Amino acid sequence: MSRHLLVPMDDSETARRALEHALAVFPDAELTVVHSVDDLEAAYGGGAAVPDTADRDRDPEFFDDVREIATRHDRDVDTAIVEGTAAEAILEYAREEDVDAIVMGSEGRSGVSRMLLGSVAEAVTRRSSVPVTIVPRGE
Template sequence: MDDSETARRALEHALEVFPDAEITVVHAVDDLEAAYGGGPAIPDAGGREDEPDFFADVRDLAAARGHGGDVETAVVEGTPADAVLEHAREGDADAIVMGSEGRSGVSRVLLGSVAEAVTRRASIPVTIVP
């Protein structure tokens, strides 16, 4: 989840297709981009006050959709594709649902598509939502 419109559509899709499943919404902080930006890579571990603002919207959307399962949130650090895949492996995920694009401009051209990298390397089903 990167607070893009495609990421939101991916969440809506996951809530619809997996209405009673445990869903973990992952925000990957690119450690290289964070380092060059001068800020901390991951918020200090201390609770919801340190999470991205859009995680509140994630919980609100799940509640509004009447999602019957748990919706967890996680902030992970690393190259986004690697971080998403590692989190899925460690969490024993059954599937990955993600937006088709989040980055734009030069960053996306130089670094490649996270969705493409996840799709190529995942050992579980990946659904890409446009």
């Protein structure tokens, strides 16, 4: 039975480590890398500037890194962009797409936005109906 894993992704080293972990530990799983776009988060400094409507349909530049990492593992990954607050968007995607597990970095944001908006990893872990693996920040 093939497993479907979800790897939430932002432009952080911790998210890349989570992808590397998922590819190495689950070699036969179907992987979907998902990035959430949230106007509120961007307004509070948690991400890039709020993208134009036309730009929302384009993959973020770091998806090129995602594909390169997958290629190094001789794998393909699916990618998706979802809208909404990160934790809500991740959990909704996991429910709608029958995801079996989530593998994510322990932190992506930092500074003021993390204090104002809370930890995405913590919120996902607390509210997920599927197992969540948290990959720690590397030293």
